[in-house]
Amino acid sequence: MxxxxxxxxxxxxxxxxxxxxxxxxxxxxxxxxxxxxxxxxxxxxxxxxxxxxxxxxxxxxxxxxxxxxxxxxxxxxTTALAEREKQLLLEETEELIRRGRELGITRPEYNAVLDRLYREGETI
CATH class of the missing domain: 1.10.10.10 (Winged helix-like DNA-binding domain superfamily/Winged helix DNA-binding domain)
Incomplete structure (x- = not known):
């Protein structure tokens, strides 16, 4: 555990x-x-x-x-805690995407990462 x-x-x-x-x-x-x-x-x-x-x-x-x-x-x-954690994570994600766009990371590149991560999550 x-x-x-x-x-x-x-x-x-x-x-x-x-x-x-x-x-x-x-x-x-x-x-x-x-x-x-x-x-x-x-x-x-x-x-x-x-x-x-x-x-x-x-x-x-x-x-x-x-x-x-x-x-x-x-x-x-922990319903409220979970919602707060999700909001914080989404805010962090937004900041990372903004920084990535400044560095030239494209939407398809981000989508490829998201697709890979969610596929890996399905096997768990």
Missing amino acids: IAIDYQSKLPLYEQIAGHFQALILRGALPPGSQMPSVRSLAMELSINPNTIQKSFSLLEAQGYIYPVKGRGNYVAD
């Missing part, structure tokens, strides 16, 4: 939080579903439970999960 890259410059807690963010936004972890316990995830990944707790705290601060006293952490309704 979670793969850690020990060669990455990103801290472990950010890697873990990033993986959960992706799972939540894709719907692999639907709203209301219970997150794995800190202890079980720490054992599964063979890392310090404090690292997992730091990841969960980050996810909670960002609105991806919420705690229930004595019962664990649960996935929040």
